[in-house]
Amino acid sequence: MMDFASLPLTELIRPEGFDCPCGKHHVCAMDYLAIGPGVISQVPDMVRAMGCQKPFVVCDQNTYEAAGEKVAALLRAAGIETVLYIIPCAGQKIAPAEWEVGSVLMHYDPSCDLLLGVGSGVVNDICKVVGNALGKKSAIVGTAPSMDGYASNSSAMEINHVKMTLFNRAPKGILLDTDILCRAPMRMLWAGLGDMAAKYIALCEWRMSHIVTGEYYCEEVAALMRAALKKVVDAAEGIPQRKPAAIQSIAEGLVISGIAMAFAEISRPASGTEHYFSHMWEMMALERNQPYDLHGIQVGIGTVLMLKMYRKFRQITPDEKQAEAYWQQMTPEKWEAQIRRIFGKTAPEIMEMERQGKKNDPAAHRERLQRIITHWDGIMAAVSEELPDEKKLRALLEKTGMPTKPSQIGISVEDTVNAFVGARDARLKYLSCTLLWDLGLTDEFAAYLAQVAEE
Ligand SMILES: [Zn+2]
Numbered sequence: 001m002m003d004f005a006s007l008p009l010t011e012l013i014r015p016e017g018f019d020c021p022c023g024k025h026h027v028c029a030m031d032y033l034a035i036g037p038g039v040i041s042q043v044p045d046m047v048r049a050m051g052c053q054k055p056f057v058v059c060d061q062n063t064y065e066a067a068g069e070k071v072a073a074l075l076r077a078a079g080i081e082t083v084l085y086i087i088p089c090a091g092q093k094i095a096p097a098e099w100e101v102g103s104v105l106m107h108y109d110p111s112c113d114l115l116l117g118v119g120s121g122v123v124n125d126i127c128k129v130v131g132n133a134l135g136k137k138s139a140i141v142g143t144a145p146s147m148d149g150y151a152s153n154s155s156a157m158e159i160n161h162v163k164m165t166l167f168n169r170a171p172k173g174i175l176l177d178t179d180i181l182c183r184a185p186m187r188m189l190w191a192g193l194g195d196m197a198a199k200y201i202a203l204c205e206w207r208m209s210h211i212v213t214g215e216y217y218c219e220e221v222a223a224l225m226r227a228a229l230k231k232v233v234d235a236a237e238g239i240p241q242r243k244p245a246a247i248q249s250i251a252e253g254l255v256i257s258g259i260a261m262a263f264a265e266i267s268r269p270a271s272g273t274e275h276y277f278s279h280m281w282e283m284m285a286l287e288r289n290q291p292y293d294l295h296g297i298q299v300g301i302g303t304v305l306m307l308k309m310y311r312k313f314r315q316i317t318p319d320e321k322q323a324e325a326y327w328q329q330m331t332p333e334k335w336e337a338q339i340r341r342i343f344g345k346t347a348p349e350i351m352e353m354e355r356q357g358k359k360n361d362p363a364a365h366r367e368r369l370q371r372i373i374t375h376w377d378g379i380m381a382a383v384s385e386e387l388p389d390e391k392k393l394r395a396l397l398e399k400t401g402m403p404t405k406p407s408q409i410g411i412s413v414e415d416t417v418n419a420f421v422g423a424r425d426a427r428l429k430y431l432s433c434t435l436l437w438d439l440g441l442t443d444e445f446a447a448y449l450a451q452v453a454e455e
């Protein structure tokens with residue numbers, strides 16, 4: 001037993017990593033990590049610990065005011081030559097897109113040796129992409145505990161107006177000063193809680209996939225994630241008052257989530273079907289050229305929606321005949337028409353993914369169905385052991401003031417149902433929505449979702 005949860009964060013990121021009973025060597029090597037009040041003053045130490053001499057500091061106007069100005073001043077006062085670049089945004093939010101990446105690249109000073117972002121998700125993702133392209137390390141001084149991408153090696157980017165995940169490299173330095181995070185917009189604090197609450201569903205569905213598809217699973221990594229989640233939930237009541245303990249536990253939880261993903265080398269510890277509501281809603285918004293809400297806000301709503309779905313999920317008795325019948329009527333033509341309807345201009349990519357992944361292959365389906373039926377008790381155990389009490393969690397989230405229904409962020413029931421139906425095809429990841437398809441229950445659950453989405 002590794003008991004990762006009992007280790008201090010600085011130990012989790014040790015360069016030599018850990019040999020785990022699961023057979024994997026877990027490693028998330030970072031040069032510097034500090035979370036707590038006043039840690040911004042450690043920024044010169046972080047740069048030195050990273051072996052860097054001249055950071056290129058990237059922020060936007062908001063994050064410049066929140067911390068960027070101070071970061072540059074601290075570095076210069078410590079005798080570290082620093083170039084500062086503020087991404088112009090003309091009163092709007094910056095996007096994780098080509099223009100911003102190009103803007104940073106064009107202004108980059110090649111004599112710098114570190115991309116030092118000051119901001120949260122978007123700035124960090126841009127710095128990861130640019131750092132990767134230039135072969136330089138990146139680091140981040142966080143300004144909001146809003147998402148779990150701080151320590152992750154992927155960036156959620158808009159490419160040609162389509163949201164995609166790019167795998168590049170994780171930041172080697174992270175400073176999360178809770179005095180600064182405390183002052184983040186309340187919506188960003190809610191988003192951090194939403195991205196953490198998602199882990200209930202993520203862990204449940206990771207186990208489900210392990211049972212049905214034999215996908216790799218590590219109980220030690222799952223336990224680390226569970227413990228971080230518990231701390232966040234225990235402290236969450238303090239979010240509206242911006243209590244330091246609440247902010248600290250969210251910041252730690254989000255970083256641990258990144259570490260857990262690095263350990264497992266997959267996003268499983270951190271994301272399940274609830275994340276697909278967010279992916280699908282963002283895709284729809286980009287397709288319609290409309291704005292979309294913060295990742296963690298969408299994911300928090302996705303989590304509440306999934307807890308409603310799991311109410312019905314618990315009532316299932318797997319029925320082989322029903323599964324076969326559903327699946328017979330779902331001809332390739334019918335499936336393609338559904339993909340075109342839900343995915344719009346992303347449809348060709350989704351169909352290509354199916355050609356490679358062959359989820360719809362009858363023999364593979366039959367095999368999964370047999371495993372589901374044989375191991376139904378194990379699947380139910382994952383559901384009852386991982387998921388929280390729906391009412392309690394919902395009450396907790398509502399108490400913080402955060403949105404919990406799609407309509408509160410301008411999303412219709414129709415888009416919610418389409419997001420659920422499309423989620424199974426959006427990636428090749430085995431989720432509860434994939435399992436429902438395998439059981440021939442997608443339509444039934446979609447109809448149920450339409451009833452309960454706004455309750
Ligand atoms: Zn392991």
Ligand SMILES: [Zn+2]
Binds near residue numbers: 147270275
């Ligand atoms: Zn997330």
